[in-house]
Amino acid sequence: MDINRLTRLSEFAWRIEPVDGMRVPVIIYADEILLGEMDEKVREQAVNVTMLPGIVGACYAMPDAHWGYGFPIGGVAAFAPEQGGVVSAGGVGFDISCGVRTLHTGLKREQIDPLKKTLADALYATVPVGVGSRGHIRLDHAQMEEMLRGGAEWAVRQGYGRSEDLERIEERGRMAGAEPEAVSVHAKERQRPEMGTLGSGNHYLEIQEVGEIYDAAIAASFGLASGDVMVTIHCGSRGLGHQIGTDYLKRMQAAAVQHGIVLPDRELACAPIDSPVGRDYLGAMCAAINCALANRQIITHLTRRVFAEILPDARLDLLYDVSHNTCKVEEHLVHGRKRQVYVHRKGATRAFGPGHPDLPKAFRESGQPVLIGGSMGTASYILAGTASGETLSFASACHGAGRAMSRHQAVRTWGGREVVDELAARGIIVRSPSWRGVAEEAPGAYKDVHDVVIAADRAGLARLVAQVTPMACIKG
């Protein structure tokens, strides 16, 4: 990105003034190097978003931002319904409520190391992974409706997990406002065989070791110490969320025309929050959030079953579960006044700071855990929400490394077998049904996640707490 087109606010913040149809500014959080590597498309897309009706504050880009469908991935934008604010399917993303949850095994590296291969094989055999992977659960119509309304709370009721898990999930495991009737029959049919499956692309299940600690007090309050072994699950709402995205994109294109909304880009299709299509989408999207929460809950249950057989002492207590593709109604300060706004976070993690009333007691002092997944074979990071994030980004932070190279380019550059061998030489076991998938996800195809989280920390979006490094990765 051309740095000369931006006004520098600080070492880690850049601004584009609102001109030519922009209703609010764009603010990008990144250091000069990350900004230099960022695609011009991020600037163009963020500028386009500021032209949508009812946008408030600014359109924000996180340090891991890259080119997405309509909205940049790593983008945050909030809209006010009383100002004709809109909701956009492209502003949430196709993998609705894709997210990350991290579990504490309660074990140290030395206890896991001799059984790493056994665990990787057993997890790979138990958790369905890959394109079109199918699970063992088949929900009938009534169960599907209950799942879409109940989320992880429903999953726990079905025996997939523990009631104490729910405290450690955004929305306490159940997103209010879900309307299963706003979800097409086709979307539900696609989801029927896919409950409890990991999917493909950047989704994974990883065994990780806590490495460096950056904030000792918060790490201790999260129960993290160097050498501890964690399990992280990264996946979303599978076919259901994707189909909802497809269904509503079409309806929103018509709705935008009908409501006279001028779209700078067709991909920004949207509908007023207070309109039939807008309300239906929000109901369907909340149902997809519940689907993703239930999905991660079932995979957690499968993971615990595997550990119970191999390492019966493993606790696998849930640290936290975050979603990074959502639109949520939240109260935020807009020009110094508290207002209810619809915050789109696409490839951006909610990062509520200390004292936020929606956080469970365990995180009232520290701020919520912000889980940042790296690429396969690189570190992941655990951060904590800050008070400053509220005014900087509607309490949002980055979500991952962000691609530096297209999938196509990655496949031309590496072979899957080569990537697996290289990682094995570094002690990282990879199990995947797809060599191509592994090549697409080669660590070199991603930006350096370390630079991304440093930028997020220095910009004040979230506070660095701990680094975790991979031991074994089950890859879709």
Add this chain to the structure above:
DNA sequence: ATGTCC
């Protein structure tokens, strides 16, 4: 991300 093109 995705029954990687209805």
